[in-house]
Amino acid sequence: MSQESGHVYTHGHHESVLRSHSWRTAQNSAAYLLPYLKPNMTILDVGCGPGTISTDLAKTYVPEGHVTGLDVPDIMDKARAHAASEGVTNVTFTPGDALHLPFPDASFEVVHAHQVLQHVADPVQMLREMRRVAKPGGIVATRENDMSGMVWYPEIEGMKEWLQGYMQVARANGGEPDAGRRLHVWAKEAGFPAESLTLSVGTWCFYTPEERAWWGGLWADRSVSSNFASTALKNGIYTQEGLQKIAETWRRWTSDENGWCTLIHGELIARV
Template identity: 50%
Template sequence: MGDHFDHQGHYTHGHGEATLASHAARTAANSAAYLLPHLQPGMRLLDIGCGPGTITLDLAQVVAPGEVVGVDSAETALTAARDEAARRGDTTTRFDLGDVASLPFEEDSFDVVHAHQVLHHLADPVAALREMRRVCRPGGWIAVRDADYSGMAWYPPTPGLEVWRRLFSEVQRAHGAEPDAARRHRRWAREAGLAEPRITTSTWTYADPESCSWWADGQATRYGAATFTDQAREIGASEEDLEAVVQGWRSWGADPDAWFVMVHGELLAQG
C-alpha cells in the first residue's frame, strides 16, 4: 500500500526506489500460488495494495477476459503499476487510488478480493477483512498473504539484523500495527466473520549469492532511508542502532554462506 493507510495504519517502508524494486520482484507464482488454483477466466478481481502491479497483472492474465482493478493509496505506486501495464501491453487492467478502510465499490462487486502484505501494516486488520468481505460476492474468494517477522530466520547470526527486526517491530506496533500477522490470520478471520478460513504458509528463500546480495542491498537502502529512520528515531532508536541495521544487511549479504527465509501466512475464505 501507500505511504499512509488512511484511517487504518501507517506504511513503514514508504515507496522509495528500493522498496518499489523489491515489490516489483513479486509475481503471482512466488506470492499468490495458494490462490491460483481457485481462479477462472472471466472472474472480476480486486487487488488491494497493488504496489507496482506485478502480482495484479499476473492475476489479470489468469482471469482474462475478466475485469481486474488494482488499488493503492500511493500515487507513486500506481504510476509504477501503470508503467508496468504499458510495458506488458495490458490496456484493460485498471489502477486507482483506494483505501482498504473504505473501498469505493458496491457490495458484492468482485469474485476475488486479494491483498498481499497489507494486513500487517494496518491498525485494524479485522475491519479491513470485513470491508473485503463486503465487496466480495457470496461464494467468491477473499485471499490474504502476510509476513511474520518473528518467524523470519537467517544465517550467519548477524547482530545488525536482530536490531533491524526489533526496530521494525517497534515502529509497526507504535502505529498500532502487528508485524507478526501471519500467525493471527485465523483469529482475525474469525473476528471478521469469515466462514471456514483456510490457513496455509509459504516462504521466500534467499540462499544463493546473487539473490542474497540483491535482497541485502535493497534492505540496506530501504532501512537507511529517511522514511524508516525518522520513524525509528521517534521510538528512541539511536544513530548506532540505525547504522547497525544498514551495516548488518550489507555484511550479511556479502557473506558466502548467507541464507534468509521469510515466513508468510495465507488466508483463503469464501465471501
Template identity: 45%
Template sequence: MSSGTPDVYTPDIYTHGHQPSVVAQHARRTAEDCAAFARPVIKPDAQILDVGCGPASITVGLARWAHQGHVTGIETGGDILATAAAAVVDAGVDNVTLAEASVYELPYDDDTFDIAYAHQVAQHLSNPVAAFAEMARVVRPGGHVAVRDSDYSTMRGYPSSTEITRWREVYRQVCRHNGAEPDAGRHLFSWFREAGLGDVVMSASVWQFWTPEARSNWGHSWADRCLTTSFARQAVEYGYATEAEMGRISAGWRAWADNPDGYFHFIHAEALARITA
C-alpha cells in the same frame, strides 16, 4: 491494536514508505510467488480486487491468469499509482484498472468481485478485521477473500548477526508504534473469523534467500532501507534507534549479503475464505 470498527477511518502509517529501494524490492514480486495459494479459485473470467497493489507486479500476473476478466488494483494514493500504471503499460495487459481507495471504505457495490486479494497488506493495517470485512462485502457469494502475510518473528538467517537481530527488533517496534502487527501472518485465521469469514482454509509457504543473486538483492535492499526510507526515519524519530545504530544495522545487512554462506528465510501464512450467501 484495535479490532473494532471506528466511525471515521484515519490513514494508516505505512512503515516501509515508497522510496526507490522499497519499490524496487516490491516490484520483484509476482503472482506466481505471492498468489499461488489462490490460483485454483481464479477463473479466466474472474473479476479481481488487488488491495494494496504497490508497483503492480503481482497485479499484472493476476490479470494474465484472469485474461478474460478484469483486475482492479487499489492504493491509498501517491506516486506509487503512477509507478503501477507504467508497469501495467510495460506488461501489455489491457484488463487492469488502477484506483485510489481505502480498504476500509471500498468505493464498490456489494457482490462486485469474485476475489478480493491482498499480499503483505495486513501487517500495515491498524484495523485488519474491519478491512477483511469490507473486502468480503464486495465479493459475491461463492467468491473468495485471499490474504497472504508474513511473520517478522520468523525472519532468521545464518550466520548469526547481532545487527540483523537488532534490525528485527527495531522494525517490530516501529510497526507496532504505527498501530500495526508485524507478525500478521499468524493472526490471519483469527482475524478472518472475527471479520465473520467462516469458511477458511489456511496454508503457509516460505521465502528463502541463499543464491548469490537473491542474497545480494535481499541484503543490499535492506541495507539501503535502513538508511533511506520511511522505516529508517521513523525508527529514529520514535526513539527506537539512533542514526549511527541504523548505520551499523545497514552495514550488518551488507556483510550478510556478501557472505557466500549467507542464508535467510521467513514464513508467510495464507488465508483463503469462501464467501457464502
C-alpha cells in the same frame, strides 16, 4: 493504504521498497490463490503497490476477466506504466483506502491482498470490507508476513537487534508484524465462519549471491532511507548511528558466501 484512516505504511514507497515490490509476481507471492482462479474472474487487488501482481494475475490467470488494483494515489502511475509495458489492458488502477473500499457490495469474485493487513491499524475492519465487496460464493485471499519466524544464517552480530527494532517500528506505526499467525483469528472476528477458512504457509528464501545482494541490499537501503528510518528516529527506537549499523549488518550478511535467509507467510483463503 491511506494515512487518513490512522494507519501508516512502515516502509513507504522509497526506491528500496519498490525494488522489493516490483520483484513480486503471482507465482512467487500468490501461488496459494492460483488454483482457485478461472480465466473470466473479476479480482480486486487491495494494496497493489507498483502493480506487478495485479498485472500478472490479469495477463496470465484471468485473461478473459478483469483485475482492479487499489492503493494510494502516488503509486498509481507506476502501476499503470508497468501494465502498459506488459501490454496488459484488462487491469485498471484506482486510488482508495483499504479500510473503506470505494466499491459497492458484491463487486468482485476474488478480493486479494498481499502484505497489507500487517500494516493497518484495524485488520478486522479491512477484512470486513474485503468480505463486503466480494460476491456470494467468492473468495477473500490474503498473504501476510510473520516476522518473528524469519530465519537467517550465519548468526551475524546485529541481526537479532535489527529484527527486534523492526518489530518496534512496525508496531509504533499501528501495525502487527506477526500478522501471518493471526489471519484466521481476524477472519473469524470479521464474520467469516471457521469452516469457510483454508490456511496455508508460504515462504521466500534467498541464498544465491545474486539473491543475497538484492535482498540484503534493499534492507540496508531501507534501514537508512525509507519511512522505516524516519519512524525509528521519531520514536527514539534508533539513532542515526544505530540505523547505519543496521545497514552495515545487512551488508555483512550479504557478503557472506554462506548467507541464507527465509521468511514465512501465513496464507488465508476465506469463502464468502
